Amino acid sequence: GRALGEDYEVRAAATAEEGLAAVEADPEAVDLVLLDIRMPGRDGFWLLDRLREGFPNLPVVMVTAYGDTETAIEAMKRGAYDYLVKPFDVAHVRALIEAARKQRALTRSAVSLEPDAPSPGDRIIGNSPAMVEVYKRIGQIAATTLPCLITGETGTGKELVARALVQYGPRAEKPFLVVDCAAIPKDLLESELFGYEEGAFTGARKGGKLGKFELAHGGTLFLDEIAEIPLALQSKLLRVLQDGTFQRVGGTEEIRADVRVIAATCADLEARVAAGAFRADLFYRINVGRIHLPPLRERRGDIPALVRYFVQKHGAAVGRPVTGVSEDLLRALQARPWPGNVRELENEIRRLLASTRGEVLAAEIPPACPGEDAACGELRSLAARALEEGGEGAFHRFVARAEASLIAEALERTGGNVSAAARLLGITRLTLRKKAEEYGIRVPDPDA
Structure with a gap:
């Protein structure tokens, strides 16, 4: 004492x-x-x-x-x-x-969720046992500067956890930069992370450009959807995690950066490693500290608190006070499967706020799609992410990710047997190999 x-x-x-x-x-x-x-x-x-x-x-x-x-x-x-x-x-x-x-x-x-409480910004909400475990892990990991991997389905709040790790850690006042690895074309991702020298490629900016690792020096870099990083670039990322050095695209100078890396993914990285689509040594490096976020369907008890928070956060946008939420609506919301998780719930509350006419949120929500199950939910989550990234090409992004996941899963189930995987998918071996090469999925060499 x-x-x-x-x-x-x-x-x-x-x-x-x-x-x-x-x-x-x-x-x-x-x-x-x-x-x-x-x-x-x-x-x-x-x-x-x-x-x-x-x-x-x-x-x-x-x-x-x-x-x-x-x-x-x-x-x-x-x-x-x-x-x-x-x-x-x-x-x-x-x-x-x-x-x-x-x-x-x-x-x-x-748990500061009173309807009239001020909203300082996005926060992690929930008091379920699963979320208390998340808070405990954040408390244990935040004080370190070691790499951390945050896993969970799309829309569970992985970036919020990353920000909490920074907020409660020793680099709270240092730079915090976010890179969405899924939203950046693969041929531009290397220059985005590591920068480039003048003349490195056609269209390179005069004087070159600093990458995110240099800009985040002394702070934290959050790599969202790290599973989307191509295999060829993963070795360069591994090196900077190991010794803190890298070269800009088109450069020869060794640059040193002191950066804590927090990575996140909605993919099964262990399965990607087994399928040869993700380097095992990189996985071990980023998996030093791990936090898994549960899907919303596994913490339905947090939905009322989340609803109150989102009403508080977005209520001003409707131009009139919203003072409560009906019990019927809360029960209906708690019964939904929420394949898009917390993000989908937030968007639903914004839609309800826009359509409500009284001070109590009591609008009806549309029924779940017939026969909605986990597979349907995962596809909707993938579609939501493709649309939320903005810009053109949402259709092609959705199809590419669905194809890559399907091919990786088929190869894993068949132990890497290309012929068996192709039969399972109903495509030719040549098509499978071309698609696997396109998506950076390693398949056995037929001549090996």
């Missing part, structure tokens, strides 16, 4: 009942509970259960002098943030406290 009291306000309680009373008296003043398992009277597990029930977002670290596997597993199973065995290193405890405080700050932000 004395060692921590120099940097934190520490409140002590001798029994579980005293500890519970202290938290209940002023829960917002408590960032973290260090809880001994063995105490006079009721033990720490009793208090852990009470705290998890009444204050699910409050991090609780269990402390014991008896470091056995069963106790550790029981503590984590009951929802403890972490588990410490005495005697412990004070520096380690301080680091743990800071990580837990960051998680606490995230959850406080996320």
Whole structure:
């Protein structure tokens, strides 16, 4: 207590009942509970259960002098943030406290959902167990500068998580740049990331151009949809992740950049690696810290909070106050499959706001498409992403991504057997090879 009291306000309680009373008296003043398992009277597990029930977002670290596997597993199973065995290193405890405080700050932000509360901008919303796990991972990873991989379906909020990692990390005041690898033509992606020298190619700007790695020096680069980076470019990305150096397109000078890379994808990278469409060594490099975002259908309990937040965020655009949401509408929204996840829900609320006539949002939403299932949802998500990227060519972007996914899946299911994959797809081997080459998917050499 004395060692921590120099940097934190520490409140002590001798029994579980005293500890519970202290938290209940002023829960917002408590960032973290260090809880001994063995105490006079009721033990720490009793208090852990009470705290998890009444204050699910409050991090609780269990402390014991008896470091056995069963106790550790029981503590984590009951929802403890972490588990410490005495005697412990004070520096380690301080680091743990800071990580837990960051998680606490995230959850406080996320549940600030009063309809009349000011909206400072996009935030991560949700208090479901799945999202609490996401907040915990953010708190654990944010303090580092190691690469991080964020996975999840389209529309789950991967960029918001990336921004949270920066906001609560040591590079919060440094540059944060976003590159959507799926929206940039493959032949331009290298120059976008690494820049180019004057005269590097036809149409190159006089004096050259700095790439995103140079512009993000000292800060963070967010590579959205990293699975779309061509194989030929992945080796250059791997090198800059390994030693921080690269060359501009058309240049020979070694350039050094101190950049933290956060990557995101809606693809199954492990499957891409198995199919030869993504380098295994690059995957291992970016997968150091990993955060998976659950689809909205797996956290339906967060939908009412998300709806209130989006009404608050977009309500001013309708030119009249919207003070509530009908229970019938909330139930209908919670019953939808939401293949486009949170992004689709937000767009639906904007549509409802535009059509509502009263102060209570109560418009009917169209029924789900007949027989809608996971496959239908995935296709709609792919279509939504192609349209949201803007510009021309949405049809071709959608078809190319669908074809690439289908070919990669067929090759994976047939163990890389081109003939079997072609039969499965109903196309010729030549067509499959041409398409695989077009999309950067590795197939076995017939002469090997």
